[in-house]
Amino acid sequence: MNSTVTTEPMLARWIFSARPLLLMLFALLTLFLGHRMTQVVPDASFDKMVPTSHPYIAKFLQHRDDLSGLGNAIRVAVETTEEDIFSAEFMGVLQQVNDDVFFLPGVDRSGLKSIWTPNVRWNEVTEQGLAGGTVIPDGYDGSQASLDRLKQNVLKSGQVGALVANNFKSAIIYAPLSDVDPNTGEKLNYQQFSSKVEQLIRDKYQSPTIKIHVTGFAIVVGELINGAGQVAMFFAAAVIITLVLLYLYCRCIKSSVVALLCSLVAVIWQLGILNLLGYGLDPYSMLVPFLVFAIGVSHGVQLVNAIVHEVMSGKHRFDAAKAAFVSLYVAGLTALVSDGIGFITLMVIDIQVIQDLAVAASIGVAAIILTNLVLLPLLISYLGVSHRAVDRLQRQEESSQSFWRGIAQFSRRPMALVSLGIMVLLFAVAWVGKQGLIMGDLDAGAPELRADSRYNQDNAFMVANYSASTDRFVVMVETADDYCVSYETLNLIDRFQWHMENVPGVQSVISISKIAKYSISALNEGSLKWMALSRNQYVLNQATSSKAVPPGMINGACSLVPVIVYLDDHKAQTLTRVVDAAQQFAADNNNERVAFELAAGNAGIEAATNIVIEKAQYQMLAWVYGVVSLLCFITFRSLRTVVCIILPLALTSLLCQALMAWVGIGIKVATLPVIALGVGIGVDYGIYIYAKLTACMKQGMALSDAYFSALKTTGKAVAFTGITLAIGVGTWVLSPIKFQADMGVLLTFMFLWNMVGALVFLPALTWLLNRNLGQEARLATQSNPA
Template sequence: MTNRHSESHNALLHPLQESEPLLERFFFLNRVVILAIFAALTLFLGYQASTLRLEASFEKMLPTAHPYIQNHLQYQDQLRGTGNAVRIAVETTEGDIFTHEFQETLQNIHDEVFFINGVNRSALESIWSPGVRWREVTEEGFDGGPVLPDGYDGSPESLETLRENVYKSGQIGALASNDLRSAVVYAPLYDRDPQTGEALDYHQFAQDLERQIRDKYESDTIRIHIIGFAKLVGTLIEGASQVTLFFAVALGITAVLLYLYSRCLRATSVAITCSVMAVIWQLGLLSALGFSLDPYSMLVPFLVFAIGVSHSVQVINAIAHEAARGASRLMSSRLAFRSLYVAGLVALISDGFGFATLMVIEIQVIRDLAVAASLGVAAIILTNLIVLPILMSYVGVSRSSLEHLARVERKPRHPLWDRMVAVTNPRVAGITVLVALAAMGYGLWKQQDLKIGDLDAGAPELRPDSRYNRDVAFFGDYYSTSTDLFVVMVETPPQQCADYDTLYAIDQLQWKLQNLPGVQSTRSLADFAKRYMSASNEGAIKWHAINRNQRLMDAASIQAPSDVVNSNCSLAPVLIYLDDHKAETLETVVTAVEAFTQQNDLDGVNFLMASGNAGIEAATNIVIGDAHIKMLIWVYGVVILLCLLTFRSIRTVVCIILPLMLTSVLCQVLMYYLNIGVKVATLPVIALGVGIGVDYGIYIYSKLESYLKQGMPLRDAYFNTLNTTGKAVAFTGFTLAIGVGTWIFSPIKFQADMGILLAFMFLWNMLGAMVLMPALTCLLMPKRIGATGSQSQHPSPSDHPQSRHSQQALQEELS
């Protein structure tokens, strides 16, 4: 065993490799017991997986450690209309809203929404709400009342009174559309179900909206438009069934291609079974630990399946080659386990730690995704590195598969591999590396233009022509108060929000913001104070200003609505309605507010950002932007450390890591050209792509190094690597790219985006490991090139003494 000991001596994981024979004997001498334990665990975790919930939480989307969100959470109970809510627009296709039939429908919808579980009934608003009021100035002073007149009976007189009240209420553009052809029911939501205390079930809530509102009241003359976080999440969860369909399609494609590759139905069945088993274990563990799936992590199970298939192909490929040399089923499985144990374990540990680096992002939904992915990788270690070779020791590889492999290996030269080994020529290697460096340079230059956040209006998670995004566009077209609200909270000492200097500063901030591109309108206590002064002086325009008489300003604050001042006059929100929540728009507003705050330092007055859905989005973008580079540093730092510990060579680490870095850079360039921003849905793809891609490099380099240590020149060693591990890596890269490529047709846009990016990363990581890595090896390790200029016959791996020695040694152990 001297040869094996010398190979182990250089490696990092010396204790791991020393334990290799012990673990091998333990697993294969107790096969029945181990399979029985794993079968029982699979049944238990399968039951747990059946109880796993698919849900979402508004709070989990918040970067709670960011100062903006802490400000929002501090004042969210005092900020009306800035939290989690849905808006339901009821549109008439005939006439306007001032008809008896329309108002009857609006009343019924208002009442229906009132009783839907999860609605904050005390804050429900429409023109049928008694708290929605009108005001006017008369000869006798101020007058006002509910918008819906007392004694409303649907008569022409009461409808005309209603029309006048709507005009006087200032609700045109808010609860009534600018063209008066639709009206809104605004429904704030609880984050937790008031009946059970559990997180609000958005899927059920969205279904209630569809069944009790849209399905019941939409007709030829009435159209219903519904928007809000709860409706968006409900739409995404409804698309989960289609995600399952795409998972099934990808599984079928993988199974067919795996069979065509292996020509063995038994091996294909075992590989697919073990990979699906890993998914079952992952889902079961999530449920047992109290986690749930959400729309942003429901694609992780497929990634676990993909990683499982990747490692299964390597194991089956190794078993087939050992069996082709005459080893028995048990012997070929043990030899495959022994040859892949360290490389597979290191690759999976790299995957797990790479996914775990997502925990540095302080957004709970991403952290949950990191936990789900890491648990999946842990399951693969057990199911695909242990259970799979044990199962294969019973079923073995079919004769037709061995005959196919023998026919392939009898060919003296593989035309594709023969062309690819050209990268081991120093001149070709140099050109290859220069091209890669040029591509990386271009990518680093171009990715500076990559945007953080959403780049499209509406909900970018869905297609632009989806029902939800059409409803968002409707609100944008017909309402002045847009769906994208950014709130600056002006904090003052109690009873001082109407101080002249404070109101003047607020007024100046509004003027500055209203002149920014992307800002639709603004609203604040300063606006109301100016209107109050004008109304108190017979509507004279010259009084439409902030008055230095403090008593008048205090009187105005008492009359002000609750959305622009709190009860003790210590908070005066500035409501900023935006055209959209695109990254550029949010950056412009944040920069303007920060600049204004620095220039206007008032004692005891703080301009705090940010609340509203756009304010939360701005905080999220800032966190994602900061974590983007930090996450890449962590994921590459972990992978580099593990590779360095494993191979004990900086040059080897460069050979493995540089192709991964090139793929990451080019992926971000692709995001730029496809107009995909870095956000909650897309940021994890980069870490997941690195985690999966490092497997290719570790497997290929481990096999290449084993041939080099046997004294082969680099050209021959690489040819044999391609003919064994390389085939499996190429198959895996293409198969997984095809599988995720089907996601392009998903109606959920972020799934389609992830499909494009993952397919790109699968292919480029595969090409990088098979082309760039050997070229780097050629240039960085010239002593290993050997007789690259000779026309070698590329001897088969079975001709080498170590293979025969390993079989003989194992046969002695079995004896």
């Protein structure tokens, strides 16, 4: 404790004696990092969204080359508003769209599929034997005769409901994507790719008779990145709202602008440093700059409030700024270090996009330590605060005495008991409410976007018009080389297929076993009696030859067979049922020759992500609260103090989870970090109030008087900050991007409840656990006067 007392004035003397030099360094650094900020670009990758070390994803990546088209892909549906697709005009457009998609940078051309590609074939049994060919007939010329042949080929191909709509009014071009742009050799830029799809496909071919529908991860990311302008608009609105409310709060335009400016400088530094480190800004991290701004405002308001109080006591602006810095330095630094290390704990989640978010948030908090704890008081030491602000503060403190006296009653026995009772009740309600919280998506399509967004409308079109779902869960059957079409393997796959077809939420299952049975039937004049697996290996070899099996159903070494499970949707409940069923079958039937391994396909990847998030959320919370608790203990040297600060934060976290369950927001990559970020912002409130409270109690004040004194200064700033930031993010509910609207709901709730916890529950807990703090401090001082 003595070292703190002696170190703080020395640090303050050094900082304030070097004001010109420091301000010049701040200006130069801001200009440099501001230039680097302008070079920050959106950065999104399919691989960054998945937990690459999870066994499911590791297995998928191991076989990625053999599973072309079962990972990241887009679907382009070309719809006619006229009779059906079997017209020369429509087929001409479909061919052109197919060719243009083929040449899009990033498309894995070997896996492209449509009725215009040679890898889509038809087969039939005739009196002469098996017949087949490409769906587009040889010599196709657009004549009525060739169109009639085309229609027959489509019906024989088995692609109705898959690549051709059930009502024959649209057809799909399926394009798997690579993460590398072949033109540049760099990772695929999803914003540019999405823009090319819009320009070269949708805008080029959409007409009164043709409609284009596109789905896929790349398109979702493109829409989110294109929505960055709307995110920036809401950010600007929040900045303006904050400035107006700051001025109304302190009636000093100079200090209001300085507080806002220092918070914006922190954001500039954050984005500039990210660019220097080689990071971009992922669509799921676009809200982090606002969180940094919010934390900066929180600390800035505390400093401005303290400076005005020091000026009110008669100090010159230089001495007032210095005194405010000394009084808040330890509390502010503790809170910000807690924020930064708490955010870094997100690194325990093995999903790169969340780890990048952790880095971005931590860099922003580190910037705030300099911009708001150092730069702000230095600027105000030159500019000062207006006399109007001081006069208003005096009048306000006189007029609001009764209000703050009322709040201070929560530090006395009757109201403290009421507050604690309410707190216990809220813990119980939150615990029960959070039981309905779901891991993963709760809605079909892309939950990050509004239900009426173009993407979700396109997805709804696909679901309504095609039998083959866009949600595919792929189980990889591994065997020894040349053993994939043995009777043992095919029989196990057949049993697995029947097992999965009876799981609720599964539409259909496609496997080599089903194809082999159809082939054996076809080889025996189409007799249904022969639609079964033969124990004769020669028969099985013929039934699974390259002519009978579509590409991608067996790898070259005949050691891998994908079983594709089509799902009704990718909602969390559906994925859980499918994963449980597949794992149970694998556990019961895997042997040294045949192994069923999970999982590929977009639904398999999402299932793995949900599993990682479900496990990681508890690790994350444990690390966040552990780090914050440790830093609070180091600062205040009291476990009881840690409990007083942490319990209100824990209540807010539980209530936030209950709110997510109630409004239908699942825990996933986009929402998981919010809880940790909310803890980081909320701990600032508790630390500032408790630091002021204990300082007053150590001066000999009783708890209620000390809390009243804290409320008039720090508590008032906390209340203002919580309400101001809640209003700023509350505007996000109007965003056309549902992801941002959801974050607006959650952050508004957390800002307000963290404020309530610090103002109402913290003093009640202090009364219960630490009411004799002042007496203990005096006795300690008497026993150790040095």
